[in-house]
Amino acid sequence: MKINRRNFLKVAGLSAAGASLFSSCTAAKDYSKNKKPNIIFIAIDDMNDWTGFLGGHPQAKTPNMDKLAAKGVNFVNAHCPAPGCSPCRNALLFGIEPFNSGLYPFYDHMKMDEKELDKYTTLPQLFKQNGYNTYGSGKIHHGRQWTYIKDDGKREWTENNEKKLKELPALVYDKKAGHVHGNSRKMAFCPTKSPLDDHPDYATVKYGIEILKRKHDKPFFLGLGFVKPHLAFVCPKEYFDMHAGPISPPAIKSDDLSDVPWPGRAMAKLKDDNRFRKDKSWEKVRRAYLACISWTDANVGRVIDELEQSPWKDNTIVVLWSDHGYHLGEKRSFKKFSLWEEATRIPFIIYDSRNKNNNGTCKEAVSLIDIYSTLTEMAGVTAPNYIDGESLIPWLTKPDMPRKKPAITSWGRGNYTIRTRDFRYTRYFDGSEELYNNKQDPQEWKNLADDPKFAKNIDDLKKWLPENEAPLVLKGKALHNVIDADQPELKDFKNSWENMNKNIKPPLK
Numbered sequence: 279m280k281i282n283r284r285n286f287l288k289v290a291g292l293s294a295a296g297a298s299l300f301s302s303c304t305a306a307k308d309y310s311k312n313k314k315p316n317i318i319f320i321a322i323d324d325m326n327d328w329t330g331f332l333g334g335h336p337q338a339k340t341p342n343m344d345k346l347a348a349k350g351v352n353f354v355n356a357h358c359p360a361p362g363c364s365p366c367r368n369a370l371l372f373g374i375e376p377f378n379s380g381l382y383p384f385y386d387h388m389k390m391d392e393k394e395l396d397k398y399t400t401l402p403q404l405f406k407q408n409g410y411n412t413y414g415s416g417k418i419h420h421g422r423q424w425t426y427i428k429d430d431g432k433r434e435w436t437e438n439n440e441k442k443l444k445e446l447p448a449l450v451y452d453k454k455a456g457h458v459h460g461n462s463r464k465m466a467f468c469p470t471k472s473p474l475d476d477h478p479d480y481a482t483v484k485y486g487i488e489i490l491k492r493k494h495d496k497p498f499f500l501g502l503g504f505v506k507p508h509l510a511f512v513c514p515k516e517y518f519d520m521h522a523g524p525i526s527p528p529a530i531k532s533d534d535l536s537d538v539p540w541p542g543r544a545m546a547k548l549k550d551d552n553r554f555r556k557d558k559s560w561e562k563v564r565r566a567y568l569a570c571i572s573w574t575d576a577n578v579g580r581v582i583d584e585l586e587q588s589p590w591k592d593n594t595i596v597v598l599w600s601d602h603g604y605h606l607g608e609k610r611s612f613k614k615f616s617l618w619e620e621a622t623r624i625p626f627i628i629y630d631s632r633n634k635n636n637n638g639t640c641k642e643a644v645s646l647i648d649i650y651s652t653l654t655e656m657a658g659v660t661a662p663n664y665i666d667g668e669s670l671i672p673w674l675t676k677p678d679m680p681r682k683k684p685a686i687t688s689w690g691r692g693n694y695t696i697r698t699r700d701f702r703y704t705r706y707f708d709g710s711e712e713l714y715n716n717k718q719d720p721q722e723w724k725n726l727a728d729d730p731k732f733a734k735n736i737d738d739l740k741k742w743l744p745e746n747e748a749p750l751v752l753k754g755k756a757l758h759n760v761i762d763a764d765q766p767e768l769k770d771f772k773n774s775w776e777n778m779n780k781n782i783k784p785p786l787k
């Protein structure tokens with residue numbers, strides 16, 4: 279790819295970290311001279327660091343993804359642009375931060391203004407416009423039409439598997455073999471009794487394998503979106519059997535929220551935590567989550583094994599990511615929707631089969647917002663001018679190179695967290711703050727924001743907060759489940775806190 283002015287600035291920006299401009303340019307040049315690579319784009323829903331290659335839980339079993347992480351670059355300090363399916367995927371696929379697009383909460387693409395969507399070129403759409411055949415199956419975008427926006431996928435996909443997935447029968451649950459909250463289809467944590475072919479992720483991989491077996495006269499972009507380990511935590515029994523023993527709870531400090539400001543407390547799902555404590559179901563919930571991650575791992579393995587047997591094995595880039603992390607009791611919370619490590623940190627691997635020496639572990643903070651620039655540059659495709667994020671190509675060749683730019687996660691207008699290699703600084707819309715020294719306190723138990731010793735750290739980190747915030751986009755807005763600058767109903771939350779706290783054992787201070 280030619281270094282145009284925009285890319286030059288990007289490279290120059292990266293070089294501020296200490297790498298020479300010359301070596302960054304060389305890295306980019308090496309990529310540009312190659313034949314167009316194929317891309318396998320693996321999107322995983324709600325998978326946190328409970329994997330072997332990230333070490334978030336000692337009982338995690340993910341041999342296939344571990345192997346992929348070892349072959350490629352394993353970004354162990356990677357974070358989402360927003361801790362919710364819709365805002366994260368809009369940021370990643372449109373290539374723009376929520377504070378620049380105004381797409382802070384959830385949206386229904388079918389109800390959004392066409393002009394709003396027309397501002398952006400999605401990643402698969404861009405590849406399609408640049409000589410690629412694009413194939414999609416499963417949850418790539420968030421929403422009713424997982425793989426496409428508005429127009430039956432025509433702008434993004436040469437072909438997509440949506441119709442077949444829609445025809446799959448509902449999964450049958452073996453409720454007695456696990457835990458189900460009431461009659462809920464969603465709050466279910468148990469094995470399925472359905473044949474493998476009925477599981478959407480299995481069907482998505484089947485489609486992926488079919489694409490890899492085809493003859494291709496153009497480079498391809500294959501998007502495979504897995505819906506597990508998202509709720510319901512259900513998958514074939516075999517994967518529950520892999521996690522039969524007692525499940526260790528994560529490290530939890532029961533009064534952890536006591537030094538957290540009100541907006542942070544409001545993000546914690548105390549009711550869920552309270553319920554699972556009361557009916558003693560936390561272990562079953564965690565077992566089901568580990569089982570679903572192992573199930574996802576098996577599906578990833580099927581695609582990678584097929585790739586290795588295929589003619590594309592030496593000219594394909596695999597990028598694997600999850601849209602955000604997950605709380606399983608830490609900070610007295612369940613699910614995502616917060617600005618702590620559990621919710622922002624995600625699995626993120628780039629394996630470039632053309633450059634098999636590009637492997638290792640990157641501990642610098644990176645964001646999924648960087649995928650757009652990275653993939654387009656690797657493939658020699660020119661990205662639109664509005665794109666946020668920076669190419670991670672320099673870190674594919676030198677994963678331990680220091681990086682200046684931190685990862686920024688937004689959750690509602692006004693709520694931001696800045697993650698560097700060693701620190702996390704969070705500022706909520708009302709000005710309240712948190713600071714964690716992740717190197718010494720990986721659980722983020724001790725909020726240091728009021729400690730004068732760290733005033734300089736806060737000043738330095740604050741500089742990365744967005745200078746301008748795009749106004750919230752109203753049309754097509756769906757779930758808006760965060761207290762933020764646009765719905766600052768803190769007073770109501772404070773009033774209800776007393777009542778909620780009465781039922782929490784031990785009560786929070």
Ligand SMILES: [Ca+2]
Nearest residue numbers: 323324363601
């Ligand atoms: Ca998700």
Ligand SMILES: [Ca+2]
Nearest residue numbers: 534537723724
């Ligand atoms: Ca704390």
